[in-house]
Amino acid sequence: xxxxxxxxxxxxxxxxxxxxxxxxxxxxxxxxxxxxxxxxxxxxxxxxxxxxxxxxxxxxxxxxxxxxxxxxxxxxxxxxxxxxxxxxxxxxxxxx
Amino acid sequence: xxxxxxxxxxxxxxxxxxxxxxxxxxxxxxxxxxxxxxxxxxxxxxxxxxxxxxxxxxxxxxxxxxxxxxxxxxxxxxxxxxxxxxxxxxxxxxxxxxxxxxxxxxxxxxxxxxxxxxxxxxxxxxxxxxxxxxxxxxxxxxxxxxxxxxxxxxxxxxxxxxxxxxxxxxxxxxxxxxxxxxxxxxxxxxxxxxxxxxxxxxxxxxxxxxxxxxxxxxxxxxxxxxxxxxxxxxxxxxxxxxxxxxxxxxxxxxxxxxxxxxxxxxxxxxxxxxxxxxxxxxxxxxxxxxxxxxxxxxxxxxxxxxxxxxxxxxxxxxxxxxxxxxxxxxxxxxxxxxxxxxxxxxxxxxxxxxxxxxxxxxxxxxxxxxxxxxxxxxxxxxxxxxxxxxxxxxxxxxxxxxxxxxxxxxxxxxxxxxxxxxxxxxxxxxxxxxxxxxxxxxxxxxxxxxxxxxxxxxxxxxxxxxxxxxxxxxxxxxxxxxxxxxxxx
Ligand SMILES: [Zn+2]
Numbered sequence: 409x410x411x412x413x414x415x416x417x418x419x420x421x422x423x424x425x426x427x428x429x430x431x432x433x434x435x436x437x438x439x440x441x442x443x444x445x446x447x448x449x450x451x452x453x454x455x456x457x458x459x460x461x462x463x464x465x466x467x468x469x470x471x472x473x474x475x476x477x478x479x480x481x482x483x484x485x486x487x488x489x490x491x492x493x494x495x496x497x498x499x500x501x502x503x504x
Numbered sequence: 505x506x507x508x509x510x511x512x513x514x515x516x517x518x519x520x521x522x523x524x525x526x527x528x529x530x531x532x533x534x535x536x537x538x539x540x541x542x543x544x545x546x547x548x549x550x551x552x553x554x555x556x557x558x559x560x561x562x563x564x565x566x567x568x569x570x571x572x573x574x575x576x577x578x579x580x581x582x583x584x585x586x587x588x589x590x591x592x593x594x595x596x597x598x599x600x601x602x603x604x605x606x607x608x609x610x611x612x613x614x615x616x617x618x619x620x621x622x623x624x625x626x627x628x629x630x631x632x633x634x635x636x637x638x639x640x641x642x643x644x645x646x647x648x649x650x651x652x653x654x655x656x657x658x659x660x661x662x663x664x665x666x667x668x669x670x671x672x673x674x675x676x677x678x679x680x681x682x683x684x685x686x687x688x689x690x691x692x693x694x695x696x697x698x699x700x701x702x703x704x705x706x707x708x709x710x711x712x713x714x715x716x717x718x719x720x721x722x723x724x725x726x727x728x729x730x731x732x733x734x735x736x737x738x739x740x741x742x743x744x745x746x747x748x749x750x751x752x753x754x755x756x757x758x759x760x761x762x763x764x765x766x767x768x769x770x771x772x773x774x775x776x777x778x779x780x781x782x783x784x785x786x787x788x789x790x791x792x793x794x795x796x797x798x799x800x801x802x803x804x805x806x807x808x809x810x811x812x813x814x815x816x817x818x819x820x821x822x823x824x825x826x827x828x829x830x831x832x833x834x835x836x837x838x839x840x841x842x843x844x845x846x847x848x849x850x851x852x853x854x855x856x857x858x859x860x861x862x863x864x865x866x867x868x869x870x871x872x873x874x875x876x877x878x879x880x881x882x883x884x885x886x887x888x889x890x891x892x893x894x895x896x897x898x899x900x901x902x903x904x905x906x907x908x909x910x911x912x913x914x915x916x917x918x919x920x921x922x923x924x925x926x927x928x929x930x931x932x933x934x935x936x937x938x939x940x941x942x943x944x945x946x947x948x949x950x951x952x953x954x955x956x957x958x959x960x961x962x963x964x965x966x967x968x969x970x971x972x973x974x975x976x977x978x979x980x981x982x983x984x985x986x987x988x989x990x991x992x993x
Contacts, residue, residue, distance in 0.1 A: 422785055424588055461581040461603070466795045473523050473560035476530035481540050484548060484654075494539050495651035498590040501639045 410440035509710040509750075510718070511743045513676045514668035515735075517683060518661045519693040520635070520701040521564045526658035527634045528555030528598065528794075533660075535699045539653035547658035549594035554793050561660035562797065563807075564692040565605065565632045568662055570807045571690055571814060572627050574609030581796040582632075583788045590652050591637035599663075601788040604631035605797065611666075611686065612816060613678045616834040625679050626667030635659040656700070662692075668707065673739035680704060680732045685815045685838060697731060704729055708739060709757065710746045720757040721750050726774055728766040738767040742774055818844060826857025835865055842879040843869070849886035854893040863893065867910050883914055892920035899978045900924075900931040932976050940970055940977065941985045945993075955990045963987060 416436045420427050427435060478484075482493070490497040526533055529546035546553045569576060583601040609627035637654040664683070670676045684695045684702065695702040706726045711718040726742060729735045742765075749755065765774035813821070819833040822844070828836075836847050843864065851860040868889070872882060892909060895901045901909065901924065912923045924930070944966045945952055954962035963986045967979045 422586070422787065461579070461790050461796050463792065464795060467798045469556060469795050470559035470562065471530065471556040473525050473558050474530060475524055475532055476544075478531045478542050478544050479548075481538075484540055484543050490649065492651070495640075495653055496540070496590070497649040498639070498652055499650070500648065501590055501641055501650040 411436055411443055507747075509712040509743075509747055511671055511673075511739070512668045512709050512711060512720075513670035513673075513739055514707045515666045515670070515676060515679060516705045516707070517664045517666075517680070518635075518703045519568075519664070519687055519695060521561050521660040521662055522691065522693055523558055523560045523564065523660055525558060527558050527561050527632070527660035528658055531658065535696075535701075537655055539651075539655060542655040543657065547593070548654055555598065555791075557794065557797070558660060561632065562605075564690075565630070565660075565662050566799065566803070566807045567690055567810055568664075568687065568692050569606030569609065569630045570804065571686060571811050572606075572609040572611055572630060572664070574606035574627060574630055576606050576799055576804050577603060578800075579603065579796060579798055580605035582791045582794045584791050585786045585788055587786060589636065589639075590650065591639045591654070591657070593637070593654060593657060597634060597636060598791055598794070599633035599788075600631035604629045605799065606630045611679065611682060613675065613682050614830075615674070615678060616831040620672065620675055620678075623669070623675075625669045625675075628665045628667055630662055630664045633661050633663060635661050673736045673743070676706065676739050677732050677736040680735060681838075682815070684732075689813075689815055689841060690811065704732075704735055706735060706739060706742075708742050708746070710743065710750065712747070712750055721746055722755055722757050722760050723762055724774075725762060725764045726767055727764060727777070728768075730769060734767060734769050737772065738774060741767075741772065745774070822848070822857075826851045826861070828857050828861045832861045832865065836861065839869060840879070846879050846882075846886055850890055850893070853886055853890040854897070856893070856897065859893055859896070863889065863910075867907065871914055883917055888913065888919060895920060895924065898931065899981055901929055901976075902978050902980060904979075905929060905975075929976055932974060932978070934981075936974075937977060937982060937985055938989075940973065941966075941982065941989055944969055945986070945989055952990055952993070955987070956993070960987065963990075 413432060413436045416432060416439055417427075419439075420432070420435070485491040485493065485496065488496045520533070523533060525531060526547055529544050531544050531547055532542045534542070546555055566576065580600065581603050582598050584596040585599045585601070586596040588595060607627075607629040609630070610624040611627060612622060612624050614622040635656050635658065637652055637657040639650050639652050641650040666679065670679055687693045687695050687702075693701055697703075706729070707723050708726060709723045710721045712721060724742060724746070726738050729738050764777045766777050767774050815837050819830065819837050822828055822833040822836060823830060826848070836844055846868070847860055847864045850864060851857040854860050868879075868882065868884075872879060875881075889910075892901075892906055892913065895909075896903060896906050905927075909920060909923045909927065909929070912918065912927075913920060916923070918926075948966060948969075951962050951965050963983055966986055967977075967982050970977050970982055971979065
């Protein structure tokens with residue numbers, strides 16, 4: 409099975425990627441190959457194999473509810489393209 | 505009164521769980537801190553960081569689900585819900601998709617005023633997820649940018665999704681009140697709506713009666729309701745609006761995509777918002793950074809043992825053991841466990857549940873309101889208040905004067921006996937009362953004639969006169985004696 413151009417267009421929209429027409433063609437082909445490669449797993453008979461939710465056979469890992477220091481605000485904001493020393497600043501979010 | 509449609513309402517409630525730290529990191533969840541001072545590499549989504557589940561959050565979530573009569577899954581996992589929004593630093597929210605830790609429960613609601621029948625509201629699922637941050641935009645100030653505070657990002661939320669089982673705005677409000685009360689009794693959330701600890705979204709549509717049977721209208725999701733009263737009003741408004749739209753368009757469920765509307769509390773209307781992305785567009789997949797959780801029977805029964813007495817059972821106990829009405833048990837239980845304990849002690853000491861319930865609901869609760877305090881800060885212990893109740897029961901003092909004594913007891917901290925003595929209140933002998941009544945009857949032939957002609961309320965005049973002569977007389981007993989004597993004439 410391979411991907412259609414429309415599917416790749418939709419995925420790029422959801423991923424907020426702006427692809428040119430040429431890039432869309434390229435991605436449709438490359439992503440189609442990846443999907444087809446993974447698809448080969450379907451050839452295996454897994455009728456008796458219990459589905460896994462995780463690659464590790466580990467469960468119930470918890471941390472106790474004990475406070476630890478947070479980052480200094482200046483450090484937290486340091487990587488932001490824009491901030492006013494208190495808040496992250498982002499292009500206007502209107503509505504809602 | 506009957507409308508040509510049935511209202512169908514389902515509610516999604518998000519409650520913040522009372523943990524010290526966030527769901528996947530150990531930053532504080534405390535409300536009101538300066539912006540962006542309670543964040544770390546994990547909750548602001550720095551590459552290479554790993555989330556670890558908060559044990560207490562899972563415990564509180566499990567406790568709540570058990571109290572909501574949910575089935576607990578023996579295996580549960582967390583998934584990534586992908587969407588882009590500036591208050592969601594990772595680009596996805598860690599939530600639960602196809603294997604929530606609990607499902608298929610119920611919560612029973614009733615109305616103390618009997619405006620609807622008691623009923624069980626189904627719970628589709630309750631799942632544990634992380635909160636997003638907060639974005640602020642001041643349009644009035646004409647700001648070019650929105651400001652983002654990520655303190656709240658990663659706070660543990662329990663999402664409780666009901667079945668579309670509510671048939672009126674009143675039932676929706678009752679469900680929310682009962683749910684909030686339950687969560688408060690469980691101690692799993694402070695349910696403070698102003699601080700965002702409890703948020704409600706509603707799904708509503710109509711089943712309209714038509715010649716070809718019931719027809720379902722498109723479902724609308726309503727957001728931005730900031731109080732239970734707002735939910736009630738929004739649901740009333742939406743039901744009316746839906747019917748109007750139906751009459752104009754005859755659109756059925758499935759004809760148009762699900763619409764999201766926001767409630768405007770000032771204008772009293774809902775307004776359309778952006779179309780919600782289809783759930784498949786969230787591209788859920790299992791979060792590889794978190795391992796699954798398995799819950800054993802032992803853990804479930806431990807959670808069940810930790811519940812304590814819940815509101816519904818408590819109401820029934822108060823009604824059965826202390827002989828009070830559902831309306832009264834509802835007021836007492838809604839006022840909180842502390843007040844209930846106070847009432848129970850007072851009822852047991854005085855041996856009169858109704859009297860105790862009246863005093864707690866009226867005088868005690870009013871005092872708490874006036875002084876803006878909780879019951880554990882209230883000056884009078886049940887034993888002290890009981891002394892006053894005993895004086896009423898013995899006919900030593902009437903309710904009106906007892907109220908004055910109560911106010912003085914609260915103000916001065918003196919005992920009922922001390923206050924009554926200081927105010928010269930003492931029990932008037934039965935023989936003295938009879939003598940006084942005979943005197944008054946002899947002196948007021950016109951009033952006596954009125955009473956004899958059937959105007960029993962005329963006795964009030966005699967009681968007024970008696971109280972002037974001796975303020976200690978018990979008006980109730982006096983009335984009985986007057987009516988008795990006049991009856992024998
Ligand atoms: Zn953090």
